[in-house]
Amino acid sequence: MEKVIELKDVWVRYGNQIILEAINLELKDSSGLLGIIGPNGGGKTTFLKVLLGLLKPYRGSVKLFGKPPEKSKELVGYVPQYRGFDFDFPISVWEVVLTGRMSHTGFLKKYREEDKKAAEEALKTVEMFQYRNRQIGQLSGGQRQRVFIARALATNPKLLLLDEPNAGLDPHMQDELYRLLDRLKHEMAIIMVTHDLSAVSIYVDKIACLNRTLYYHNSREISVKDLEATYQCPVELIAHGIPHRVLNNHEGNQ
């Protein structure tokens, strides 16, 4: 079967500054949730942009579903970290989700019946269809986040990338979000960047640490020692906050 992601010795820089170094990652499972943790500035958002083909490595190779990122765009959904978005701008939930179809229709082309059908399905998946005529600015943070996930789902991606989707949500809303992802991960591979380590313990199937380079163990098993191997991954916090499933798996006492 085709690998979802295959990165080989990927290096990325902004100007003279190396941001990502010697990244290798092979993701074979077409379902499941990979959590990526790491310090601020560690390169997590940069890493997602590489997967999206928005940034080109100066060295190494990137393949998604056996193709370079620019040829696999329609297979990838993305929920960015900071949406530079004016929430007073008069645009409805429905319009936001339809823009997710732009890679299919092309910019400023008319939406077809199938685009509308896909938008409707995506909104139903995140249980926001009843809000379709609402202005985006008139939603709570958690509801808005669901709409942006629907937007990312509107192309029926096989890989969903989320950059700190839980930021700014209260614990209840975060829970709802994770439950949604828990449902979606059966239908697609999901990568979620997060600082929320308790979520990591409960919901992720695999975990990676990113701090300039990526530490990833290709199994559900990971130990504190493994995490420490990545500099500055917040092992202390993890060790006190979570662990049972993620950290103790290797001892077989889930």
Ligand SMILES: Nc1ncnc2c1ncn2[C@@H]1O[C@H](COP(=O)(O)OP(=O)(O)OP(=O)(O)O)[C@@H](O)[C@H]1O
């Ligand atoms: N467009 C850019 N030009 C120059 N440097 C950049 C650019 N974007 C990011 N950087 C730098 O690259 C490094 C990694 O940034 P990135 O946004 O990937 O980190 P991050 O892990 O997502 O951090 P956070 O947890 O704060 O979101 C940082 O040092 C940042 O200042």
Ligand SMILES: [Mg+2]
């Ligand atoms: Mg970031």
